[in-house]
Amino acid sequence: MASSEIEALTQALARLPGLGPRSARRAVLHLMKKRETALTPLLRALTAVGEKLVVCAACGNVDTADPCAVCADPRRDARLLCVVEEVSDLWALDRSRLFPGRFHVLGGRLSALDGVRPEDLGIDTLVARVAAGGIDEVVLAMNATLEGQTTAHYLAERLERFPIRLTQLAHGLPVGGELDYLDEGTLAQALRARRPVG
Numbered sequence: 001m002a003s004s005e006i007e008a009l010t011q012a013l014a015r016l017p018g019l020g021p022r023s024a025r026r027a028v029l030h031l032m033k034k035r036e037t038a039l040t041p042l043l044r045a046l047t048a049v050g051e052k053l054v055v056c057a058a059c060g061n062v063d064t065a066d067p068c069a070v071c072a073d074p075r076r077d078a079r080l081l082c083v084v085e086e087v088s089d090l091w092a093l094d095r096s097r098l099f100p101g102r103f104h105v106l107g108g109r110l111s112a113l114d115g116v117r118p119e120d121l122g123i124d125t126l127v128a129r130v131a132a133g134g135i136d137e138v139v140l141a142m143n144a145t146l147e148g149q150t151t152a153h154y155l156a157e158r159l160e161r162f163p164i165r166l167t168q169l170a171h172g173l174p175v176g177g178e179l180d181y182l183d184e185g186t187l188a189q190a191l192r193a194r195r196p197v198g
């Protein structure tokens with residue numbers, strides 16, 4: 001049997017998405033065997049992120065700086081704004097540099113079932129961003145779920161009074177599809193074939 005410290009580490013790892021008790025035990029064994037090459041770098045990386053973790057006030061991304069690396073990147077087209085549900089969607093779209101603009105993370109999607117209302121999401125901050133001007137196109141990149149599409153409709157209504165081009169991802173997206181799980185080819189296609197809302 002392992003000590004309580006090692007047991008606590010195993011349990012913490014087992015709660016991570018994509019891991020379970022079995023993978024967690026294997027990871028812990030690996031970390032203990034490879035102290036210099038695995039455990040120490042992981043500790044350093046966790047401490048660094050743990051100390052600096054912040055939510056970007058502009059876009060809602062999580063990073064170790066505010067504004068985040070995406071917002072601070074001068075090569076990005078500030079006139080293009082892509083609205084996503086979750087940080088994982090931002091990372092999925094950003095991973096392969098598919099989208100040359102900036103992002104806005106809502107922090108979820110409208111849901112009558114789960115009691116998520118517009119004021120629970122980053123919608124007022126989105127409207128304020130658009131109202132401030134300097135944005136030509138807003139791409140609504142909600143997931144192809146019922147709640148994602150309900151959210152997109154609501155956003156379209158809130159944004160229709162602004163002189164912007166409002167588009168959404170093409171419906172080559174699989175129904176019920178979550179952006180984070182799509183391969184880059186499908187995502188790129190959905191972005192390229194984006195179409196006006198309405």
Ligand SMILES: [Zn+2]
Pocket residue numbers: 056057058059060061067068069070071072
């Ligand atoms: Zn940001």
